[in-house]
Amino acid sequence: MGAIVIALVVGGVVAVAAGIGPLGDAVREVTLPLRHDDVIRQQAQEKDLDSALIAAIIYEESRFRPQTSPAGAEGLMQITPETAEFIAQNSGATTFVLDDLGNPQINISYGCFYLRYLIDRYDGDERLAIAAYNAGGTNVDSWLAEADSDELDLEDIPFTETREYVADVEERRKEYEKNYAADLGL
Numbered sequence: 001m002g003a004i005v006i007a008l009v010v011g012g013v014v015a016v017a018a019g020i021g022p023l024g025d026a027v028r029e030v031t032l033p034l035r036h037d038d039v040i041r042q043q044a045q046e047k048d049l050d051s052a053l054i055a056a057i058i059y060e061e062s063r064f065r066p067q068t069s070p071a072g073a074e075g076l077m078q079i080t081p082e083t084a085e086f087i088a089q090n091s092g093a094t095t096f097v098l099d100d101l102g103n104p105q106i107n108i109s110y111g112c113f114y115l116r117y118l119i120d121r122y123d124g125d126e127r128l129a130i131a132a133y134n135a136g137g138t139n140v141d142s143w144l145a146e147a148d149s150d151e152l153d154l155e156d157i158p159f160t161e162t163r164e165y166v167a168d169v170e171e172r173r174k175e176y177e178k179n180y181a182a183d184l185g186l
Contacts, residue, residue, distance in 0.1 A: 054115070
């Protein structure tokens with residue numbers, strides 16, 4: 001009888017670790033949450049973005065918990081008031097108010113607009129766009145000028161926080177691709 005109990009416990013631990021079954025799904029939801037996947041899929045399609053990249057940025061910015069940062073960044077994609085004003089002016093928004101950033105649909109839409117803008121600004125270089133999403137385009141532009149290049153390797157990013165942010169987003173993107181392909185329409 002003892003061997004059967006041990007086998008069931010070991011099997012349960014393996015199932016949880018592998019993300020199998022309801023308990024595995026619950027663990028995955030805690031360790032790698034995904035919410036608003038319908039909005040993410042819609043914005044990915046509308047703005048020609050990878051939905052796993054969007055999910056990874058939301059994860060790194062807020063862990064899918066809407067909040068306000070000490071710097072005043074709002075919502076799931078942590079958009080600052082200045083960036084929100086830039087997005088509103090350049091996206092044709094006519095009725096935007098800062099409180100709108102608390103709405104997941106608007107926040108994700110604005111964050112994706114800005115991400116698409118950054119990817120276009122850096123000629124499709126997603127790594128540079130991710131770095132700029134974290135550290136700002138002015139910093140990325142100065143790093144590129146210092147490197148006398150239009151590319152940056154991860155180790156060339158001088159801000160530790162941004163270097164780790166880029167690496168974490170790239171890793172989370174792979175995890176979202178692996179664990180949520182169907183949910184994200186991949």
